[in-house]
Amino acid sequence: MNSDADRVPITVVTGFLGAGKTTLINYILKGNHGKKIAIIENEYGEVGIDDALVLETKEDIYEMNNGCLCCTVRGDLIRILNKLLRRRNKFDYIMIETTGLANPAPVIQTVLRALSNMRVHA
Numbered sequence: 001m002n003s004d005a006d007r008v009p010i011t012v013v014t015g016f017l018g019a020g021k022t023t024l025i026n027y028i029l030k031g032n033h034g035k036k037i038a039i040i041e042n043e044y045g046e047v048g049i050d051d052a053l054v055l056e057t058k059e060d061i062y063e064m065n066n067g068c069l070c071c072t073v074r075g076d077l078i079r080i081l082n083k084l085l086r087r088r089n090k091f092d093y094i095m096i097e098t099t100g101l102a103n104p105a106p107v108i109q110t111v112l113r114a115l116s117n118m119r120v121h122a
Contacts, residue, residue, distance in 0.1 A: 017100030
């Protein structure tokens with residue numbers, strides 16, 4: 001069993017286009033919480049818009065703009081999560097921002113799959 005110290009908090013921020021997902025992430029990044037946050041941001045189009053809206057930050061930001069996390073880029077999400085979890089000591093928290101088109105259920109399933117695979121191979 002993993003101890004609490006080994007666990008990585010992950011939040012999936014999802015909602016319709018214009019719901020305020022990026023605004024929420026910016027609010028959290030500006031907060032005085034002392035946490036280093038790795039951000040995975042999903043853009044549906046080839047050119048990302050939200051990456052310019054996310055505050056200039058020292059955080060690790062991974063942009064995925066080759067499709068929707070819930071369908072076409074699930075493998076990319078697993079690869080990024082695995083990469084992040086191998087460098088667990090570099091951050092305290094992971095936030096995943098989905099595109100406004102995403103169905104959150106497959107995204108959550110993908111995160112859980114990546115975490116269970118990591119526990120098996122760690």
